[in-house]
Amino acid sequence: MNKEAFLNRIATQIGRPRPLTKAPSRDVVGIPDFWREFNLSSDERIVHFEERFTGLGGEVRVVDDIAQLRTALAGIMADRKPERIGMWNDAELEQWVGNSLEGQTVLKWGVDPRDQFSSINIGITGCSAAVADTGTLVLACGGGRGRSVHLLPSIHIAMVGASQIVTRLGEALERVAKPTEMDSYVHFVTGPSRSSDIENDQTTGIHGPAAVIAIVMRQA
Template sequence: MKRTEFLTRVSARLGRNGVPGDSPARDVVGVPEFWSQRELSERERVDRFRDNLVNLGGEVHLVSSVDELRDALSEVLGSLRIMRVGIWNDRELQELVNPVLESYEVSTWGIEPASAFVDMDLGITGAQFGVADTGTLVLSCGGGRGRSVHLLPPVHLAVLRASQIKTRLGEALQELSSHLTEIDSYVHFVTGPSRSSDIENDQSIGVHGPAAEIVIVVENL
């Protein structure tokens, strides 16, 4: 059956006469100009990211130095009684957090098999971007940045620079698309703890991913 014949039959069943024509022209493609040109200061982006993620059930710690970052990490690990930690095989991230992890059982992506991260209590990653409008983390995974680190443990903790927080998701997508020749194999957009709902709309937390999402935002790094 030809396309025109098929569409004509559908149109007739809907009570419409004639042969369907081409789709109407669109005068505007993409987001409205007033939205795409909206600018926020770094302070506003950080505050909006924090507020939106907290409203989704996440936890955000704002710190202004490496020492404060380590203090916040130590406090989180202690309060949750963490014993086993998984981490990206990322030198910059490890330099920031390794002094805190000396007394913990640590598994590093690429050194330990992926199956090891099933038994981790908490996974530590960096992030490529945060999105202020939605409280979203953008994680580009590949090489030493394995996705099992943030998907398998029940708690995910991300370290994010304030300068990495974009106002809109489109900004993050645009920057990712500008590196398509070298983009990693997997890009994950994480917006709060994992949520799943069944056919009766009963919501469960942590079924298909971490039940807790914690972000430490470093404002002067």
């Protein structure tokens, strides 16, 4: 069926001679007002994010500055001993990470061959925003910010600047979901991949990462 006929059929059933071409007026759009008034202070946002993210099986490290961030990252590497690390090709992320991955095999997205990323153990990304209310990382992917970097490995580490944490999901949507200028893939990630399909028994890492670690830096 062609589009015109399809839309005409809908219009007829609704009781219009032809499909509407002007945006209909609306009484209400989006969330109720009381929810719009929900606003956490910057300190509360970090606390909420940590609480929610951890509650769903994620790990959070809150650090003050870049030096601490690098120490934390190097510490995770020493613990997990990855064979291969994949990372966004992103100037800011690179600056944050600095020399903390020295001695590791690090693949850069868009620089190293794509098929090698199917064997990375750890994927390191930045983020576009994080949501305190739900404990969510927002990853807008495109160019050097490859989708596979955080989808394929069993461990995902995301760098979060404290100022990137917003209170509500809607605020994050306003940042990354601008109808005419958004990335083709925006991923909202809340904790590790999970399933309860076997006798209601919850298990993590069924398809996506089994561990998700957010390093939150206060001075950013």
